Amino acid sequence: MNYLKIRISLFFVLLIIFVQAKQDSLNYQIDLSKAKENTFVVKLNYKSNHTGVEDFMISKWTPGYYQVLDFDKNISNIKCNNSKNEAKDITKFTDNTWRIATKKGEELTITYEVNAKTNFIAKPYIDSEFAFVRPTGVFIFPASDLQVSSKVKFINNPWKNITTSLKKINNSYNAVNIDDLLDSPILIGNLNILDSFQVKGKNHYFSGRQLDDFDTKDFIISVKKIVETATDIMQDIPYDDYSFISIGKGNGGIEQTNSTALTFNGELYNTPQGKQKLLNFITHEYFHHFNVKRIRPVELGPFNYSGINRTNSLWVSEGLNVYYEGIIMNRANLKSREQMLNEWTGMINRFESNEGKHFQTLAESSAHTWEDGPFGIKGKTISFYEKGPLVGMLLDLTIRHNTQNKKSLDDVMRKLYYIYYKSENRGFIENEVKKACEEFAKQDLSEIFSYIYTLEPINYNKYFEFAGLKVNSTTKNGKTVYEISALAKTNSLQKDINKDLFR
Numbered sequence: 001m002n003y004l005k006i007r008i009s010l011f012f013v014l015l016i017i018f019v020q021a022k023q024d025s026l027n028y029q030i031d032l033s034k035a036k037e038n039t040f041v042v043k044l045n046y047k048s049n050h051t052g053v054e055d056f057m058i059s060k061w062t063p064g065y066y067q068v069l070d071f072d073k074n075i076s077n078i079k080c081n082n083s084k085n086e087a088k089d090i091t092k093f094t095d096n097t098w099r100i101a102t103k104k105g106e107e108l109t110i111t112y113e114v115n116a117k118t119n120f121i122a123k124p125y126i127d128s129e130f131a132f133v134r135p136t137g138v139f140i141f142p143a144s145d146l147q148v149s150s151k152v153k154f155i156n157n158p159w160k161n162i163t164t165s166l167k168k169i170n171n172s173y174n175a176v177n178i179d180d181l182l183d184s185p186i187l188i189g190n191l192n193i194l195d196s197f198q199v200k201g202k203n204h205y206f207s208g209r210q211l212d213d214f215d216t217k218d219f220i221i222s223v224k225k226i227v228e229t230a231t232d233i234m235q236d237i238p239y240d241d242y243s244f245i246s247i248g249k250g251n252g253g254i255e256q257t258n259s260t261a262l263t264f265n266g267e268l269y270n271t272p273q274g275k276q277k278l279l280n281f282i283t284h285e286y287f288h289h290f291n292v293k294r295i296r297p298v299e300l301g302p303f304n305y306s307g308i309n310r311t312n313s314l315w316v317s318e319g320l321n322v323y324y325e326g327i328i329m330n331r332a333n334l335k336s337r338e339q340m341l342n343e344w345t346g347m348i349n350r351f352e353s354n355e356g357k358h359f360q361t362l363a364e365s366s367a368h369t370w371e372d373g374p375f376g377i378k379g380k381t382i383s384f385y386e387k388g389p390l391v392g393m394l395l396d397l398t399i400r401h402n403t404q405n406k407k408s409l410d411d412v413m414r415k416l417y418y419i420y421y422k423s424e425n426r427g428f429i430e431n432e433v434k435k436a437c438e439e440f441a442k443q444d445l446s447e448i449f450s451y452i453y454t455l456e457p458i459n460y461n462k463y464f465e466f467a468g469l470k471v472n473s474t475t476k477n478g479k480t481v482y483e484i485s486a487l488a489k490t491n492s493l494q495k496d497i498n499k500d501l502f503r
């Protein structure tokens with residue numbers, strides 16, 4: 001073939017791919033006119049790609065919040081029409097699917113309403129002030145085809161701004177597949193938009209509702225430092241752009257691949273303690289785009305949207321994320337050495353004062369979070385947010401001690417990221433974390449891993465000594481209190497590790 005023929009052929013191949021993609025896409029229209037009634041009215045146009053039956057499903061949960069949310073219960077008035085506007089049967093098939101008989105090429109229009117009256121970050125919400133499209137609770141999609149692309153449009157929108165990490169083309173927001181659609185919340189309202197900033201050539205946006213009266217310029221400088229430090233640790237910045245999306249005051253945030261949706265109390269930034277709390281939270285949510293969205297347990301992606309996704313490894317995805325809050329903030333000069341040591345003391349005391357430590361292992365707290373709730377049941381179970389970072393400390397201290405402080409837990413995180421996410425494009429299996437830690441520590445780490453899989457009490461002093469520290473406990477009136485202090489005599493390695501961990 002000559003050059004022209006190749007070009008013409010290529011053109012037709014691209015045209016076919018384009019037409020194919022177009023035929024396959026889901027077109028959602030969200031009508032916001034029933035905001036006062038806390039209702040989204042959704043219309044979905046879809047051309048069926050096979051003859052037989054087509055099941056449309058809605059997710060049972062929101063990735064990042066490991067609880068069954070039964071979004072199907074909020075769907076009502078579901079109807080289906082063909083292109084001649086004739087009604088077609090649509091029947092509930094399972095608790096989160098609806099079944100329609102279809103012919104290949106048939107155009108379907110499915111309409112339904114979503115009741116969205118609980119203002120919570122893992123759920124969709126709409127009222128007369130704003131709308132938050134938490135996609136898992138709003139979009140039904142063909143159960144048999146998670147690769148289908150989609151377009152989202154809004155009508156009767158009374159508000160000024162729409163913010164999302166979805167790509168905007170003309171008037172629609174576009175997702176390449178169902179994972180992308182469900183991973184991209186959309187906030188609509190009259191929003192405050194803070195100054196955007198660039199890190200390593202990538203744009204970062206911060207916008208939201210009622211951001212409050214605080215020094216937003218200084219805040220953005222802090223957030224930029226967090227992004228710079230986190231991406232320095234991982235030596236990569238994997239997205240095109242990143243959005244911080246705040247739905248207003250409240251509790252909680254959820255991570256996505258290229259964004260985080262969170263609640264935000266800006267006035268916290270006006271006091272030193274509040275500032276620490278706020279920036280810890282921002283750091284946590286931001287670092288999740290590496291840890292859990294990209295470095296992930298194999299059970300957490302590709303997701304099963306129809307039920308529980310049980311994993312033993314939330315001590316990595318959440319626990320080590322808490323550990324890295326302090327590490328990142330300290331290296332970014334946003335947390336002092338004293339503040340960091342105080343937080344470590346707090347973490348030890350919180351875990352040790354919970355009787356649940358005698359009844360549930362760290363791995364079990366992860367696997368059973370679907371039943372025990374996100375933070376566990378105080379006195380009966382434990383929280384991976386509390387014990388996970390403690391194990392992170394022991395691992396980091398051991399790797400540093402065994403390598404003359406040349407390697408650290410950062411190397412483990414990078415290995416998990418570059419091997420399992422970037423090179424093999426998969427989640428890690430449980431034992432691969434232990435293997436990676438042992439590779440850098442150059443020793444068997446069964447003792448530290450016994451703190452994950454058994455109820456063995458943690459021997460803090462054995463490990464804290466590596467940084468020239470000790471953990472004292474005193475018991476008064478039956479209550480044991482732990483304190484971290486410096487050892488009287490330390491060698492140069494202990495000093496180096498101490499200086500490196502608490503800058």
Ligand SMILES: [Zn+2]
Nearest residue numbers: 284288318321
């Ligand atoms: Zn988290």
